Amino acid sequence: SMVLQVRAFAADAVPSPCAVRTFNLPGTALSVVVSPADLLGPHGVADQVSDNYARTGPQWQRNAWIQWGSDEAAASITKVGIAIAGSGSRGLPKKNFKLMARDRFGSATPITLPDGSQWKNAMLRADATPNAFLRNLFMQEVVRRSGGHLDMQASFPLPLYINGNYQGLYRAMPAKGTEWAERLAKEEPVELIEGPGAKAVSGKTK
Numbered sequence: 001s002m003v004l005q006v007r008a009f010a011a012d013a014v015p016s017p018c019a020v021r022t023f024n025l026p027g028t029a030l031s032v033v034v035s036p037a038d039l040l041g042p043h044g045v046a047d048q049v050s051d052n053y054a055r056t057g058p059q060w061q062r063n064a065w066i067q068w069g070s071d072e073a074a075a076s077i078t079k080v081g082i083a084i085a086g087s088g089s090r091g092l093p094k095k096n097f098k099l100m101a102r103d104r105f106g107s108a109t110p111i112t113l114p115d116g117s118q119w120k121n122a123m124l125r126a127d128a129t130p131n132a133f134l135r136n137l138f139m140q141e142v143v144r145r146s147g148g149h150l151d152m153q154a155s156f157p158l159p160l161y162i163n164g165n166y167q168g169l170y171r172a173m174p175a176k177g178t179e180w181a182e183r184l185a186k187e188e189p190v191e192l193i194e195g196p197g198a199k200a201v202s203g204k205t206k
Contacts, residue, residue, distance in 0.1 A: 005019070026159055031161045031162075033163055045060055060084070063080075064079075065080070078101070081100040082099055083098045086126075098124075099122045099123070114158070117154075119175070120179055121175035133169060153173040156172045
């Protein structure tokens with residue numbers, strides 16, 4: 001699980017962009033590479049000391065690379081932004097992460113999930129509480145077999161590696177938000193209200 005970062009230099013020239021690849025991955029794995037300081041340092045998105053409860057917004061998003069699959073030349077590598085996700089789960093050792101494809105992170109393409117769907121926003125769900133991984137997969141299968149009458153993100157189990165270190169099983173899925181809701185509504189505008197405080201996330205209706 002070696003991470004190799006490569007940059008080209010030449011006299012009187014600007015250095016090339018950094019190219020990143022993780023080697024010796026299982027074929028179904030997802031690798032995330034992010035600067036250790038941006039991950040666990042005092043200003044890192046997953047800082048263990050503060051648990052990052054209130055660190056939200058662009059100032060707590062960092063640059064990262066994601067790679068699907070093994071070390072074959074065709075392995076897809078995408079530049080993305082990464083942030084911690086969740087609320088009460090932020091204090092757990094196994095973190096949830098949000099991935100964002102944006103120009104400011106150098107993203108050339110959306111994030112492609114294992115079913116081929118492409119998203120600007122995706123989640124890496126840790127399911128870190130007891131039995132959560134199996135319970136959530138079970139409920140997803142119940143919804144599917146009963147006809148899909150409940151709106152639920154499709155999720156894809158995968159081994160996650162961060163900076164070459166195995167993090168356990170995660171689930172990759174579209175982020176629950178405006179992008180996902182608008183696709184459910186066939187690209188029609190949506191009014192999105194979140195949480196017990198009825199926070200207006202999207203839409204103009206007051």
